[in-house]
Amino acid sequence: TSLAGDRAFADDHAVMGGVARFQDQPVLVIGHEKGNDTKTRIERNFGMARPEGYRKAIRLMDLADRFRLPVISLVDTPGAYPGKGAEERGQAEAIARSTEKCLAIGVPLISVVIGEGGSGGAVAFATANRVAMLEHSVYSVISPEGCASILWKDAEKMREAAEALRLTAQDLQKLGVIDRIIKEPMGGAQRAPKEAIDAVGKAIEAMLKELSGKKPEALIKDRRQKFLDMGTKGLAA
Numbered sequence: 430t431s432l433a434g435d436r437a438f439a440d441d442h443a444v445m446g447g448v449a450r451f452q453d454q455p456v457l458v459i460g461h462e463k464g465n466d467t468k469t470r471i472e473r474n475f476g477m478a479r480p481e482g483y484r485k486a487i488r489l490m491d492l493a494d495r496f497r498l499p500v501i502s503l504v505d506t507p508g509a510y511p512g513k514g515a516e517e518r519g520q521a522e523a524i525a526r527s528t529e530k531c532l533a534i535g536v537p538l539i540s541v542v543i544g545e546g547g548s549g550g551a552v553a554f555a556t557a558n559r560v561a562m563l564e565h566s567v568y569s570v571i572s573p574e575g576c577a578s579i580l581w582k583d584a585e586k587m588r589e590a591a592e593a594l595r596l597t598a599q600d601l602q603k604l605g606v607i608d609r610i611i612k613e614p615m616g617g618a619q620r621a622p623k624e625a626i627d628a629v630g631k632a633i634e635a636m637l638k639e640l641s642g643k644k645p646e647a648l649i650k651d652r653r654q655k656f657l658d659m660g661t662k663g664l665a666a
Contacts, residue, residue: 432489434481438518441482443474443510446489451501452634457493459486459554460503463544477510480523483553490530499537499640501633502554507572509550524549531556532653535645539636541611541629542566542598543618558652559636561609562598563625565617568606569596605659609636 431447434440446459463476493500509515509524531538531553540557546568555568562568571579573587576594580586595601598610611632618625640648 432485432492435484435488437481437484439481441474441479441485442472443476443478443506444482444485446486448492448498451630451637454637455496455498456501457489457498458501458503459489461506461554463505474510476506477508478506478550479510479512479515480518480520483509483523483527486527486554487530490527490534493536494534497536499539499637500534500557502538502540502557504540504542504546504551504555504568505544506547506550507545508547509553521549524553527553528556532656533649535649537637537640537643537648538652539633539640541633542568542607543629547572556652556656558640558648558655559609560607561611561629561632561636562601562607563611563618563629564598564613566598567596568598568601569594 431445443462444459445462446457449456449458451458461476461478462473464470464473490500492498509520511520528549537559538557539559540555540561542551542555542560542562544563544566545551546555546562546566548570551568571594573591573594573596574584576590577586578584580590595604598607601607602610609632611628613628614621614624643651
């Protein structure tokens with residue numbers, strides 16, 4: 430069942446979520462939705478969430494915490510929407526509150542980057558006990574084109590920017606940003622969607638088992654420590 434609205438302003442169609450069943454276990458799912466054709470991509474704002482989307486996610490995480498439901502988040506966004514209206518309605522605050530909520534809930538939180546994870550717009554759903562990425566997905570503070578434009582004033586230097594950003598699943602696992610790489614079918618997930626979905630499902634099942642039985646206090650402590658460690662341990666990679 431999909432939950433709609435943030436109870437403050439509107440419903441953001443770039444963010445979907447609700448109570449679901451995974452392997453016969455009740456869970457709560459949150460995810461970005463980009464759409465799959467011109468009409469739906471415009472309707473979903475190309476997966477770029479507005480403040481209402483992050484506030485909806487906070488509602489969902491509160492619900493999960495109240496009813497002791499594990500949270501599964503599926504990340505696929507180029508970043509939070511940078512429009513004027515979003516800024517006027519508190520985009521930065523909404524992202525910060527969503528990230529804060531991720532760190533505060535006493536249930537297992539698992540996140541999978543299934544396409545692209547763009548900056549704080551992705552972190553707001555991915556401050557999790559376990560973070561996984563599809564083999565060919567990316568996760569970065571900025572796009573290579575944007576980075577190249579800022580650093581070298583030349584978007585054509587995106588290859589050099591991508592290498593410097595270390596945005597691949599393989600680089601991020603070495604840095605300790607993610608915990609698991611999910612292998613994709615030959616040619617990428619788009620070539621065999623069912624196989625890719627099955628692989629993601631198996632990874633989520635395994636990560637849920639790793640967290641099963643942990644007390645709320647331990648889940649919160651471990652999650653916070655995981656992200657604190659990134660500022661020290663990750664630098665050595």
